[in-house]
Amino acid sequence: MNIASHYSYWATIFLTIGGLYIVIARGNLVKKLIGLAIFQTSVYLLYIAPGKLIGGTAPIVAERFQVYSNPLPHVLILTAIVVGVATLALGLALVVRIREAYGSIEEDEILAQDRDES
Amino acid sequence: MMAAATIAIAVQRNLFAVVVLFGAYSFLMATVLVALDAVDVGMTEAAVGAGISTVLLLATLYLVRKEEMKPLHRPLLPLAVAVATGAVLAYGTLGLPAFSDPEAPIHRHVAPRYIHDALRETGVPNVVTAVLASYRGYDTLGEVMVVFTAGAGVIALLRRRKGGRKEDRQ
């Protein structure tokens, strides 16, 4: 096992923990959602990178090619991307409503308001 | 470069800059996906991530404030948690097959059958479309329903009642 054989996994993990850090360490709701989106894209990489075969081609059958990269992760991730954007849209709609209800999109201010009201 | 974009997103406080960085990050991700032979996925990521997501984020920014507050506590604990998670994950990947290993289990079970039979059984050369629409069509039905539910949810959240939205909260 050398560096080159597992490099793709480590790049993916860096993006994963980057997204995770943004979600848990930042209080702004919009930034949290962007961190979540980065986390999701790192998961796409996690699935697709192992499916690639060096010397292969895209999984569209043609006479010229014999070796194809694995099409199954592509199918999964295609669904995942669309679900991801649906989640992002719903999350942003919630952010807009929270802004109207609390006047702020910072987590600390929202929690403070809730504590004061209760 | 994507790592640099991620770090910049984490540090930047002007939300407009963050959205632009996110668009750039999505384009880079789409390029990487195409380099990994995932052409369908790359096209979708480019259209969805760099197109629709950016538009929605900008629309949201237009409706809310555009600066992020200065963080109140030093983010040492989240940083430690993130790094620890990353270390554990990296340790776990040592057992995974090497990059582009033709003997990996992922290439052995169903994938050769799909690649071999898709053209003959469905008449569609694009194996991804054949699997998505025909072999696994049920999952795609579920996905279309998820999209529909998201649309319905956004309608329910952002709908304007008759008589305007200025309620007694403001």
Place this chain on the structure above:
Amino acid sequence: MRDYLVLRVIAKLMIAFMLVFALYVQFHGDFGPGGGFQAGVIAAAAIIFYAIIYGLPAARRVVPDWLVETMVAAGVLLYASVGVAGMLLGGNYLDYFVLGADPVDGQHRGIFWVEIGVLITVAGVMLKIFYMFAGRPGEEEEGK
């Protein structure tokens, strides 16, 4: 933004091209990368582009609210009906090979209609979400 001449001209050129490209991606999804989702997103992006340049009321006149809401539901219905049609013609739910004279022809038809259903719903939902976000009254003008 309709005062910026360059943007208006470019928009006129590009929106028609984007819509045609969406149709190309949809129908060539069988032979190259593409398919329902990409085409739906590109078509919605074309209309969103029009709305950004020419204003939301103009876009609402071109693609009215009732049409978008119908699109959102019609695509899912179309997809589910293809499945029911498979059942009525003798197979299980979402069997395509019973839809045509020979199985491969049936597969072609099934995939064709299913992808159109996906296109309609995805385009409708993306456009509806944009309408909802852009139609709300905004903040006090802090400059965009």
